Amino acid sequence: MSRLEAKKPPLFISEPLTRDAVSQSLSLLSGILKSSYGPAGRLKQLHNGVGGCVCTTSQSSALLGRLSLSQPVLRVLTASVRNHVSRFSDCGLFTAILCCSFIENFRSLNVAPFTVIKISKHLLSLCMDHLKSEACGCRVSVDFSSVETLVCLVRSILTSKPACMLNKTEVDHLTSLVLRAFLFTVPCHVGTNAVLGKCVVIPVKGGRVVDSTVLPGLLIEAPEVQLGKPLAVKRTGSNMIKIALFSVSMSGDGSSPEEGTIAVHHRVSLQVSELNQLLNVGRQLVKDEVGLVVCQKVMHPSLKQYLEEQGVVAVDRAGLSLMEPLGRVTGSQPIASIHSLPPGCYGSLKDLCVESFASKHFLHLIPGDTVICSLILCNRSETAWDELKRVCETAEHVLQLTVKVPLALLGGGCTETHLASYLRHKSCSLPASTLRDLGCSQTQYRLVAEGFCRALESVARALSHDEEEVLTDAVDRGQIMHGAFPENVRLSCRLVCLFFPALLRF
Numbered sequence: 001m002s003r004l005e006a007k008k009p010p011l012f013i014s015e016p017l018t019r020d021a022v023s024q025s026l027s028l029l030s031g032i033l034k035s036s037y038g039p040a041g042r043l044k045q046l047h048n049g050v051g052g053c054v055c056t057t058s059q060s061s062a063l064l065g066r067l068s069l070s071q072p073v074l075r076v077l078t079a080s081v082r083n084h085v086s087r088f089s090d091c092g093l094f095t096a097i098l099c100c101s102f103i104e105n106f107r108s109l110n111v112a113p114f115t116v117i118k119i120s121k122h123l124l125s126l127c128m129d130h131l132k133s134e135a136c137g138c139r140v141s142v143d144f145s146s147v148e149t150l151v152c153l154v155r156s157i158l159t160s161k162p163a164c165m166l167n168k169t170e171v172d173h174l175t176s177l178v179l180r181a182f183l184f185t186v187p188c189h190v191g192t193n194a195v196l197g198k199c200v201v202i203p204v205k206g207g208r209v210v211d212s213t214v215l216p217g218l219l220i221e222a223p224e225v226q227l228g229k230p231l232a233v234k235r236t237g238s239n240m241i242k243i244a245l246f247s248v249s250m251s252g253d254g255s256s257p258e259e260g261t262i263a264v265h266h267r268v269s270l271q272v273s274e275l276n277q278l279l280n281v282g283r284q285l286v287k288d289e290v291g292l293v294v295c296q297k298v299m300h301p302s303l304k305q306y307l308e309e310q311g312v313v314a315v316d317r318a319g320l321s322l323m324e325p326l327g328r329v330t331g332s333q334p335i336a337s338i339h340s341l342p343p344g345c346y347g348s349l350k351d352l353c354v355e356s357f358a359s360k361h362f363l364h365l366i367p368g369d370t371v372i373c374s375l376i377l378c379n380r381s382e383t384a385w386d387e388l389k390r391v392c393e394t395a396e397h398v399l400q401l402t403v404k405v406p407l408a409l410l411g412g413g414c415t416e417t418h419l420a421s422y423l424r425h426k427s428c429s430l431p432a433s434t435l436r437d438l439g440c441s442q443t444q445y446r447l448v449a450e451g452f453c454r455a456l457e458s459v460a461r462a463l464s465h466d467e468e469e470v471l472t473d474a475v476d477r478g479q480i481m482h483g484a485f486p487e488n489v490r491l492s493c494r495l496v497c498l499f500f501p502a503l504l505r506f
Helices: 021-036 060-066 072-088 093-105 113-132 147-160 168-184 270-287 302-309 320-330 383-404 414-428 432-438 444-459 487-503
Strands: 044-046 053-058 138-141 198-205 212-214 216-222 241-246 291-297 313-315 347-349 353-359 360-365 370-379 407-410 484-486
Touching: 021 060, 021 072, 021 093, 053 060, 053 383, 060 072, 060 093, 060 383, 072 093, 072 383, 093 113, 113 241, 113 414, 113 432, 113 444, 147 168, 147 212, 147 383, 168 198, 168 212, 168 370, 198 216, 198 320, 198 383, 216 313, 216 320, 216 370, 241 320, 270 291, 270 302, 302 313, 320 347, 320 360, 320 370, 320 432, 370 383, 407 414, 432 444
Parallel strands: 198 370, 241 291, 291 313
Antiparallel strands: 044 053, 138 407, 212 370, 216 360, 241 347, 353 360, 407 484
16 A cells, blocks of 8 residues: 655745744654653654655654654754764663753743753753762762673663563673673773774574674675685785775776766777776786785676686675775775775785575674674564664663763663752752852742753653652652663753753744
8 A cells, every 4th residue: 555645845934933833843742752761662653654664663863863843943952862862872862851841841931041041051060060979879880890780781771672572581692792792892902092993783684683693803795605615715824814905896897977088099998908907906916815805896707706716705795884894804905996006905814704694694704803893683573673773783882982981870760850859959059159140030040940850850750651650769859760871871961052042932
C-alpha cells in the first residue's frame, strides 16, 4: 500500500509567531520526548508520510532527526540538542526535556527575559560548582582498575533503549563486548600525546545477539575469499606483510570529466593505456614485496588477476569509511595516483587471515600493535540492529569521555531531584550582593529558581510511564531508582542559555 501526495510550495510567513502556536507545538514535542524517556520509555514509529521505511526508536538522535518541525522555535531547540548529542553521544532526551521544561516554566513568569537569563546562568553555575565539589552526594568515582563500575555504566546505557529488544543474557554479553572493545582502543604505551583508538562496527543483520564478538585489528568484507582455502600471502624478509592502500579508482575507465580534457594521439586507445599503467603499478607493487593491496574504489579485473597470480591479495570497494582506520592499523598512507608511488607510502601487518560470520566472509587484518578493533554486531532485524548500533557507539563514547573525567552521576532521577533541593536551599540564603549583581529582587530570583527546580524535577518524573509510585528520600529528596549517567552530561544545561533570548520573546 502506498500513498502519493502532491509536493506543496514553501510557505513564507512574515507575521510574528503567536504564543498559543508556540505553546501547543512545544507541549506536543515535550510529550513525545517524555514518553520516550528511560528504560520503560514508549517506542515511536516514524516514517516520512509518503511511504518508505519505518523507524522504531526511542533515541533522541533518531527522533529529532526524523521529526518534521515547522515552528522556528522548535527547530532552534532541536538543533541545539542535536549539537549536544554530536559532542557527547548521550542524554539527548534528558537535554531536550529539560530545555522544554525551562521554556514552559519561564514563559509564564512575569519577569523580564533578560533578568530570567541572568538568574538562570547563576543557577546553572551553582549546579556546576556543586557537581564538581566533593560534597556532592550524587557523584560516583569511576575506578578504571575495577570493572564493576564500568559494567554498571555500560549496562545502564544498553538497557535504556527497549527497541534493542535485549534480554538479560544478551545485555551481559554486549556489556562485556563493549568494555573489551574500549580496552582495545586504549594505547598500551602512553606518551605525552596519547590518543584513544577507534572501534569499527561491522553489521551482521539477522543473526543472534550472542553471536556478536570483538576482534583486535580490522575486518574488511571480501565476498570473493573462499573459506577454508589457505591464504597464501607474500611476506617480506622480516615475515611481515607489506600493504598498499589506494584511495584512487583503479578501474581503468580514465579520468572523470571534472578533472579536465585529455588529448589522445591518433590510433592510441585510452583504455589500453590506462590498463598498461595499472599493470605497471602492479609490477612495481610486486617488486616492492607488497602482499596486500586495498583499493577504496573499483579495481580492474586484469590487475586483480595479475596480483593474485603473484601471491598478492587484492581487495577493492573498501569504501571511504574504512580508509582512516586502515591507515591507523597499518601505518600506510593512502595513494591518490596510479602514476607515482610516493616513498614511505606502504604499511605493514603482522598477519592476515579469513573470518566468517553468518554468511559473510572477511579478511582479518592483524597488526603488531594497534588501538583499532572491530565489533561484529548481530541482531534479529534491521530496525533493532540500527538501534543497537547507536547504543553501543554511545556506550563506547561515554567510556572515552569518562577517561577524561572519571566521575559519574547517579541516575533514576536522583541527581535532578538532589540539584533541585540544593538550589531551593541556596535561594533561601542568597547574599544581598548577589541580588545587586544580578539586578533583580529576592522575589524575582525565587520565582526563576522555582521554575528552574521544577524543570529539573520534571525530567525525573518523566521516567515514570505507568503512574507507579516513586519512592523519595525525605532527607535530600533523591528518588530511589537504578541507573547511572556519565558525569560529562552535566554540560547539557548550558544549551538553554544559548537560545533563551530568542525563545523568551514568543
